Amino acid sequence: MTAPWDVVVVGARVAGASTALLLARAGLRVLCLDRARHGSDTLSTHALMRPGTLLLRQWGLLDPIVEAGTPAVRRTVFHYGDETVSVTIRPAAGVDALYAPRRTVIDRVIADAAAEAGAVVRFGTAVTGLLRDGDGRVTGVTTRARDGSADAERAALVVGADGRRSAVADWVRAPVRAAGHASSAVLYGYWSGLAADGYEWFYRPGVSAGLIPTNDGLTCVFLGTDPATMDRLVRGGGTGAALDRLAAECGVGARLAAGRRADAVRHVRGVPGRLRRAWGPGWALAGDAGQWKDPLSTHGMTDALRDAELLARAVVAAPGPGRRQRDALAGYERARDRFARPLLDASERVAGYGWDLPGVRRLLMDLSAVMADEVDLISSLPAAPWNAPALARPA
Ligand SMILES: Cc1cc2nc3c(=O)[nH]c(=O)nc-3n(C[C@H](O)[C@H](O)[C@H](O)COP(=O)(O)OP(=O)(O)OC[C@H]3O[C@@H](n4cnc5c(N)ncnc54)[C@H](O)[C@@H]3O)c2cc1C
Numbered sequence: 284m285t286a287p288w289d290v291v292v293v294g295a296r297v298a299g300a301s302t303a304l305l306l307a308r309a310g311l312r313v314l315c316l317d318r319a320r321h322g323s324d325t326l327s328t329h330a331l332m333r334p335g336t337l338l339l340r341q342w343g344l345l346d347p348i349v350e351a352g353t354p355a356v357r358r359t360v361f362h363y364g365d366e367t368v369s370v371t372i373r374p375a376a377g378v379d380a381l382y383a384p385r386r387t388v389i390d391r392v393i394a395d396a397a398a399e400a401g402a403v404v405r406f407g408t409a410v411t412g413l414l415r416d417g418d419g420r421v422t423g424v425t426t427r428a429r430d431g432s433a434d435a436e437r438a439a440l441v442v443g444a445d446g447r448r449s450a451v452a453d454w455v456r457a458p459v460r461a462a463g464h465a466s467s468a469v470l471y472g473y474w475s476g477l478a479a480d481g482y483e484w485f486y487r488p489g490v491s492a493g494l495i496p497t498n499d500g501l502t503c504v505f506l507g508t509d510p511a512t513m514d515r516l517v518r519g520g521g522t523g524a525a526l527d528r529l530a531a532e533c534g535v536g537a538r539l540a541a542g543r544r545a546d547a548v549r550h551v552r553g554v555p556g557r558l559r560r561a562w563g564p565g566w567a568l569a570g571d572a573g574q575w576k577d578p579l580s581t582h583g584m585t586d587a588l589r590d591a592e593l594l595a596r597a598v599v600a601a602p603g604p605g606r607r608q609r610d611a612l613a614g615y616e617r618a619r620d621r622f623a624r625p626l627l628d629a630s631e632r633v634a635g636y637g638w639d640l641p642g643v644r645r646l647l648m649d650l651s652a653v654m655a656d657e658v659d660l661i662s663s664l665p666a667a668p669w670n671a672p673a674l675a676r677p678a
Contacts, residue, residue: 288314288438289602291424292402293410293451296325296386297584298570299444300393300404301591304342307402308669309599314436315394315402316426318409322391326551328471328503328578329383330356330482330495334657335585337378338592341661343671344392351388354496355380358481361647362534363640369480376662381482385498389584400669413441413454413566420604421455421565439603441566442594444587447554449572457559457568460620461627465635466553467491467579468513470526471505477542478502485533486643489636491579492533501545506530507579509636510553522548553577553634556627561594561619562612565604569594574623577634580650582626589657593618596667618660625653 290306292299295317303315319325331339339345349355357380361368372380384392398404407429414423414435423437443451479494479502489512495503506529508516516525526548530536556576561568570587597615601607629649632638638646 286423286437286439288312288436290314290440290442290598291316291436291438292442292444293424294444294446294570294572295319295394295397295404295406296390296444296446296570296587297393298572298587298590299442300390300397301342301588302442302444302569302594303402303404304393304397304400305591305595305667305669306598307397307400309595310668311598311602313397313402314438315397315404316408316410316424317406319406321394321406322387325386325390326549327386327584328493328495328505328581329385329497330493330581331382331384332582332585332654333372333378333381334654334661335588336381337376337658337661338588340377341670342396344396345382347392348382348384348389351384351392352498353382353384353388354498356382356481356496360480360483361644362483362485363644364487365534366640372481376658383482383495383497383503388498410445410450413451415565419564421563439565440598442569443566443572444569445572447571447575449568451566452559452568452572455563455566457563457573459557459559461558461624463556463577463627463631463634465577465631466510466555467507467577467634467636468510468553469505469507469551469578470513470522470529470548471503471551472548473497473501473545474504474539474542475501475545477504477538485535486640487533488639490529490532492530492535493581494535494538502542504535504539506533506535513550513552517550522550551578556631558620558623558627561616567594567598567612567615574619574627576627576630579633580626580630582630582650582654585657586623586626589622589661590619592661592664595669596664599668622653622657626650629653
């Protein structure tokens with residue numbers, strides 16, 4: 284019997300809503316479920332890298348993000364101790380600026396575009412389990428709505444885009460292909476009246492910081508260190524005192540004092556990176572569900588967008604069960620891991636704080652080289668049915 288949905292996507296943020304959008308634009312019947320509210324916020328410091336910005340542009344979603352007042356970032360400034368290196372964003376592959384949209388902006392823009400493309404996007408619905416056939420193949424999900432009502436949805440494929448604590452990945456027991464050990468602890472919040480010269484990253488031995496211009500005239504500020512040091516600082520004087528101390532150590536104290544903190548500072552304890560198998564019978568993983576990296580990489584959203592592009596290509600090539608689908612999904616995993624493994628490795632070493640200043644500079648150059656490869660790959664992909672018409676490339 285044919286399942287009512289070609290694909291059920293669990294999670295409707297950068298990975299899930301993007302996957303739903305692309306598959307719906309390709310004509311598949313897509314249901315996208317999220318237990319959160321439409322347009323809600325989530326943990327993030329927002330910085331998109333060039334490959335992610337390029338994909339949003341190709342999908343025709345950069346304009347609504349810019350129209351929502353997201354400022355263009357035309358420069359990245361690295362502060363290595365007292366040395367400053369400024370890199371202008373070079374126009375290439377149709378991208379002449381980067382963006383750091385609030386999650387209330389980017390997640391909503393993508394989810395709304397998915398719905399407009401014909402996907403059914405349902406918020407306030409938690410996925411509570413998986414359906415399977417007699418061979419163990421995943422054939423759908425069970426759900427619970429806000430009013431407590433339970434239901435089931437059958438699909439040819441279930442995509443887990445449900446974040447770093449992915450229940451889908453746990454339910455299918457997705458094997459862990461690589462696991463990190465290091466994690467950074469981060470304080471972050473929003474400042475007004477703090478002019479940042481594009482993305483600004485600060486590194487001093489044992490500490491890091493970032494200034495990221497985002498919507499509503501605000502600058503997102505993060506300060507990171509290893510979890511043990513953060514715990515000691517927070518226990519000693521609370522997040523305010525920890526923030527002052529880390530800001531002084533990173534050399535951003537005066538910059539923060541010149542602006543005004545717009546809301547509470549949040550403390551996020553790090554979780555070590557993890558790369559999981561990306562697919563199995565009737566299931567696939569996208570975004571943090573399949574690959575979590577320390578946020579110091581500022582690459583998680585870009586990964587999620589790239590996963591959506593590569594996974595959608597695999598699903599469209601072979602939407603039904605069988606050998607062709609297995610090959611296509613295995614190809615998705617290989618393409619993902621070509622970037623995910625070196626990114627995980629470099630992020631792990633940045634988050635370990637075992638570097639000196641020349642060392643962190645080399646690690647950031649490694650990250651940058653992987654991103655250049657990503658841009659090359661994305662630019663060379665054949666035209667897809669989901670590209671904005673004016674941007675579609677010849678097949
Ligand atoms: C402090 C911090 C700073 C960061 N800064 C950056 C940055 O500057 N740049 C960057 O690119 N990345 C950054 N990241 C990483 C980025 O936030 C993630 O990589 C990104 O959110 C991954 O998107 P996703 O769609 O895979 O998962 P998520 O954004 O986690 O979305 C998963 C969705 O699944 C839903 N869900 C989960 N379980 C269920 C269920 N059972 N049923 C229904 N729905 C479910 C959740 O409600 C959620 O909406 C940061 C992360 C942190 C913690």
